[in-house]
Amino acid sequence: MTRAKLSQIISRELLEAIEAGKYPPGSKLPTENELAAQFGVSRIPIREALSVLRAAGVITSRQGGGSFVEERVGSGILHNIHIENEDAELIKHLFEMRKVLEPEAAFLAAQRRTPEHLERMWKALRWLEEELADENKITLEADLEFHRSMFLATQNPVMIQAMENLSSLYERALHITLQPNLGLKEKRKAVYKEHHDILLAIEMEEPELARIQCAIHLRNVEKKLSLFM
Template sequence: MAKVKDVNLSQKLSSELQSQIWYGDICPGEKLPSQRVLAERYSLSRATVREAVQDLELKGIIETYHGGGSLCRNLLESHFSMPSESIGDNFEFQVQVMEMRAALEGEAAYYAALRASDEQLDRIGQEYEAMQARSSGNTTLAKAKADLRFHTMIAEASHHLLVISFSQIFYNRYFNAIYGVLDRTLKKFGRYPDGISAQHTQIYQALINRNAELARKVATEHIDYTRRQLEAS
């Protein structure tokens, strides 16, 4: 009877962890809490926790590394086979990337305004302040990375698994195209576009005010503005 009870407990824990993954409480690429922490948190034996973790691994939801813990997998990655090389500097493709970013980041900001925890908003605020302080004097590459880090944090605060998963893949695979957009613009105008900093402020304020519709609007307009700068170059 005790063995049946342990199996039921491990299944319940597996289901609980799956729910946290589906709702973006544990993001793709993020480590699960250690088995010791899970055992203490849920008042379970280490053996029961180990069975739950093994169940998640067998289902392909996580990957476990010896001595390195368990990582939540990005379940979209194996289905994403679009090319990533040799097209990053293509103007027409850069425009498409910006069009996709406008839709993606609008939705990410919308759900982040609704669902982000206070702790996540605090971290986004810290990144926003750091990004504002770094806005002058940095290389184009550093600015592109800082911009994406800010938007990635917003996506991860959306608690929307598809938005998080696709954002991670999209930003990683097409970073060269995103960097190329900023590089083209800087070469044309000789400076960082004037409106970008103010737009980051609008996005951040909409998030902390939990105004989802405004967050979607200003995040979308932010990318559309950058796309127009690209097309003007």
Template structure:
């Protein structure tokens, strides 16, 4: 995956801080992938504050603290009741956000979301969690409302923690990974079709499904969330 390869090249020092990265065209030729794939990878790296894009100058690797970067991928475990409370809030917020995204999304927004949904097919847990979060955040960006983005930013850490914890439970259920990916595909399809009601409905169906699937027998829960007598 291009995103992972570029991120690894930055983190392992192949592209140290201050380095001017090759152009999108050059990366495309070097990696034998389309330029849109490279742009999506660079957008993700920019969101992580690993690179900065300077108009008229190019793209440069930023200085970063490895310990702080590692912390950004470590989330405080959330209890099942906390996850369900957050899901209640997300159903209120994200159905409306999906409706706005369907009305306002740009072709670039759509391209980013498609690339992210493609990443969900990976078997690498960390990449899957990042893609799941990125997809929902990209929908908020596509809604084109600064207050929506600000609101999502305020609960970003909780959302990431809930995604990490809930995936431990959900992905133990046979076939659930593909069901969840397909739900994201349906949300994406409605947004692509500018179907506002369909996007809101698909988002609500997805979050309601996750909420229901978390009501599973305790043996499916991660060990730290089981009762002492389990």
């Protein structure tokens, strides 16, 4: 069994324990050493499993150490976010494409954006911020508009057309991947910050930084996906 698979199994089992009430909202999880002993593994897959749960907004780290269950984690998280096999394959394949296209789009946008492009991206980000402030909104349209405006800033007609061709798939995938953030204030703040960091790098004309910030955002999305697929 690969380490990645092991950490995924551990993250799912921890999530099920949280859903069952073993670790209620606001409670502290066992330490990494205690969890390692409990699962009979090293601390490495435990650390990766906790990272997945943090990315999904299920737990949070607090000053002074330790991982705590989010106060507003509802019951049935894993079961409510049910992904059909067909959708799982779609999301997997789309995400592979996103990892290829989006960091490069951020890189080119930082090199080529005009004041008009920046204005559209900031408008999309403000829209996303407003949507995220309502914890019961999925923020699909605002999120999609941010990514679309970033692609427009590349001034690469082939990349822009590729984004448009994939837009319907983006919508389906985003609807699933954003749903777990409902009601999770801290996670929604983190999503905003990731987009904000990408835009700041583009505005500062820092291509490599923009690429890195976009890759960080996608890595966090990937961690969250691994919990539900």
